[in-house]
Amino acid sequence: MIILSTHIVPEGTPRIRLQEYVVEIFADIIPSKSGLKKAIKNGEVFIDGAPAESSRFVVANQKIELVDLENDLPKIFKHPLEVVFENESFALINKTAGIVVSGNQHRTIANALLYNIKPSQENDALKLPRPVHRLDGPTSGLLLIAKTRSALINLSKQFEHKVISKKYRAIVVGKIPEEMIFDSPVFGKEAYTKCKRIHFVPSLKNTFLSLVELYPETGRTHQLRIHLSEAGFPILGDKTYGKENAILKHKGLFLISTSLRFMDPISDERVSFEISEPKKFSGLLEREARRWKKFND
Numbered sequence: 001m002i003i004l005s006t007h008i009v010p011e012g013t014p015r016i017r018l019q020e021y022v023v024e025i026f027a028d029i030i031p032s033k034s035g036l037k038k039a040i041k042n043g044e045v046f047i048d049g050a051p052a053e054s055s056r057f058v059v060a061n062q063k064i065e066l067v068d069l070e071n072d073l074p075k076i077f078k079h080p081l082e083v084v085f086e087n088e089s090f091a092l093i094n095k096t097a098g099i100v101v102s103g104n105q106h107r108t109i110a111n112a113l114l115y116n117i118k119p120s121q122e123n124d125a126l127k128l129p130r131p132v133h134r135l136d137g138p139t140s141g142l143l144l145i146a147k148t149r150s151a152l153i154n155l156s157k158q159f160e161h162k163v164i165s166k167k168y169r170a171i172v173v174g175k176i177p178e179e180m181i182f183d184s185p186v187f188g189k190e191a192y193t194k195c196k197r198i199h200f201v202p203s204l205k206n207t208f209l210s211l212v213e214l215y216p217e218t219g220r221t222h223q224l225r226i227h228l229s230e231a232g233f234p235i236l237g238d239k240t241y242g243k244e245n246a247i248l249k250h251k252g253l254f255l256i257s258t259s260l261r262f263m264d265p266i267s268d269e270r271v272s273f274e275i276s277e278p279k280k281f282s283g284l285l286e287r288e289a290r291r292w293k294k295f296n297d
């Protein structure tokens with residue numbers, strides 16, 4: 001166990017529950033309320049040397065500690081990943097579609113990181129590199145990985161404060177307008193997405209298919225998939241929010257994270273990383289256009 005931060009509750013502190021109090025004292029380390037609640041739930045917040053419950057009220061002179069439990073490393077998932085960039089502080093990988101980022105199973109991206117990423121040599125190196133954000137299981141593309149505690153804190157803050165810019169590409173069913181803005185709530189929370197059409201092709205099965213770029217300004221679960229489905233342009237291959245006749249056998253979801261822009265946690269300079277969509281995107285659009293032309297000639 002490693003102690004990340006220690007705080008002594010001062011005299012005169014008003015009556016307040018632990019889950020509300022830690023938001024103020026540990027915000028520099030874990031900037032989000034959800035992250036701090038999860039830390040308490042996981043037993044990573046101690047009061048006077050023992051794991052604390054979120055409902056407990058703090059008392060003057062108590063010692064509150066945020067700890068890294070440094071649990072044993074999980075069994076490595078020997079799955080090769082494309083490492084787009086790597087240094088001692090962080091890495092970017094091209095996440096494989098169909099594999100979840102983390103969870104209570106062996107077959108996760110998190111469990112494959114040590115098989116693909118070199119351990120950091122920095123003093124605050126993480127025992128296990130950690131994904132800084134999430135992508136849906138069916139989604140592929142750029143995933144940011146922290147290799148040190150300082151990078152994890154810095155990059156998490158950037159996501160929390162919307163400093164990081166993300167771009168996706170997708171194939172959607174229908175002839176979508178050249179530009180659209182979606183601002184409907186997702187699961188009751190504010191959500192905002194910009195959409196730009198790259199091009200479209202006629203399709204015998206779906207009338208039209210459109211290649212789009214998506215710019216989410218919030219990061220709600222399934223945000224892009226829900227926004228496009230609600231607008232009548234579901235992402236091709238979406239088994240949850242799409243159309244039954246728009247599921248292609250063994251082709252998966254046509255959604256990929258293609259670009260990330262953020263501040264380098266060491267140099268504090270703006271950096272940008274970009275990848276292309278898989279060949280299955282262009283291959284499908286070309287085949288659909290050929291089939292339509294052949295049928296209508």
